[in-house]
Amino acid sequence: MFADMPLCQCGCGNRVRRKESRFLRGHSSRTPEARKAIGDKRRGVPLSTKHRKKLSESHMGNVSGMKGKHHTEESKVKMGRKGRKMSADSCRKMSESRKGHLVSRETRRRISDATRGRRSSMEGRKHSDSTKEKMRISTLRRLSEQCFNGEPMVPCVGYDERAFLDDVQRFCPFVVERQFQVSGYFLDGYIREICLGIEFDEAKHRRKKMRAKDKEREMRIIERLGCIIWRVSRSEWLENPQAVLDDFRKIQKAA
Numbered sequence: 375m376f377a378d379m380p381l382c383q384c385g386c387g388n389r390v391r392r393k394e395s396r397f398l399r400g401h402s403s404r405t406p407e408a409r410k411a412i413g414d415k416r417r418g419v420p421l422s423t424k425h426r427k428k429l430s431e432s433h434m435g436n437v438s439g440m441k442g443k444h445h446t447e448e449s450k451v452k453m454g455r456k457g458r459k460m461s462a463d464s465c466r467k468m469s470e471s472r473k474g475h476l477v478s479r480e481t482r483r484r485i486s487d488a489t490r491g492r493r494s495s496m497e498g499r500k501h502s503d504s505t506k507e508k509m510r511i512s513t514l515r516r517l518s519e520q521c522f523n524g525e526p527m528v529p530c531v532g533y534d535e536r537a538f539l540d541d542v543q544r545f546c547p548f549v550v551e552r553q554f555q556v557s558g559y560f561l562d563g564y565i566r567e568i569c570l571g572i573e574f575d576e577a578k579h580r581r582k583k584m585r586a587k588d589k590e591r592e593m594r595i596i597e598r599l600g601c602i603i604w605r606v607s608r609s610e611w612l613e614n615p616q617a618v619l620d621d622f623r624k625i626q627k628a629a
Contacts, residue, residue, distance in 0.1 A: 482534065483612040486577075490609075535574040538611050538618075539563050542572065545619055546626070557598045559591055568629035569601040576608050602629075 379389040384401040391398070421429075445453065460468075477485075501509070531553070539562065543550045546565065550572070554564035563572030573592075578584055592603050604625060611618055 476533070479537075479612065486609060486612055532574075532576060534608055534611065535562060535576075538574050538606065538615075539572070541615065541619060542622060545622060557594050559595060561595065564599075564601075568626065569599065570625065570629065571595060571599065571601045571603045573603060573605045574608065574611070575605055579607070 377389070379391065379393060380396075382388050382390055382398045382401050383396045384398070386398070386401060388398055390396070539550055539552060542563065548565050548567040551564045551566070552562070554561040554571075556564075561571045562574045564570070565572070573588075575588075579588060595601070596603065602625070604622070606618055
């Protein structure tokens with residue numbers, strides 16, 4: 375009946391039903407050109423929730439083709455970024471995309487909990503001479519920028535420290551002086567009226583060597599100012615900021 379009809383152009387070997395037709399019904403999307411066109415059209419278009427649900431249900435119960443198998447090292451390199459270096463343009467784009475982006479307090483707390491107890495990647499290791507040189511150059515650049523802009527010489531202030539001191543200031547009727555200089559040191563915060571020094575300890579202050587330095591530093595500051603030092607760790611602040619502020623109120627009343 376269809377022996378004199380032309381073959382379907384998808385390459386299936388079957389004949390079309392009408393002379394003016396090029397494909398059997400549903401076969402037009404089988405050609406490489408058609409598949410590429412459909413892929414280009416769909417690229418970047420997010421799937422709807424209904425569509426994703428249908429895909430999930432269609433794959434439910436199917437055994438993965440990789441079950442019981444392992445990727446070769448060559449495949450792992452191709453799949454991941456192992457052995458690759460990002461271009462300068464890609465690094466710049468990533469840096470610009472993160473600029474001004476602030477991580478929420480909840481996210482920082484989760485990151486802190488997830489990394490607690492882990493060994494530092496630099497434990498037992500030392501920075502190379504090249505890395506030390508880069509760190510020195512970076513510090514000098516920051517100091518020169520501060521001098522050029524007429525800003526005071528202060529150390530780098532972390533985002534959590536800034537947020538902590540902002541909250542303390544809201545509950546304090548006096549001015550909390552930031553990065554107060556005394557005996558060649560910087561106090562994170564100082565309240566003259568009640569003679570209270572405030573120190574916000576980041577994770578690095580847990581180290582044994584750092585604790586010894588902090589103790590000596592604290593003794594010198596107390597000798598010079600005759601003040602009380604109130605230390606708050608970053609983990610305490612992230613876990614229960616209200617309890618930390620309650621402690622501050624008690625110190626205020628006692629003063």
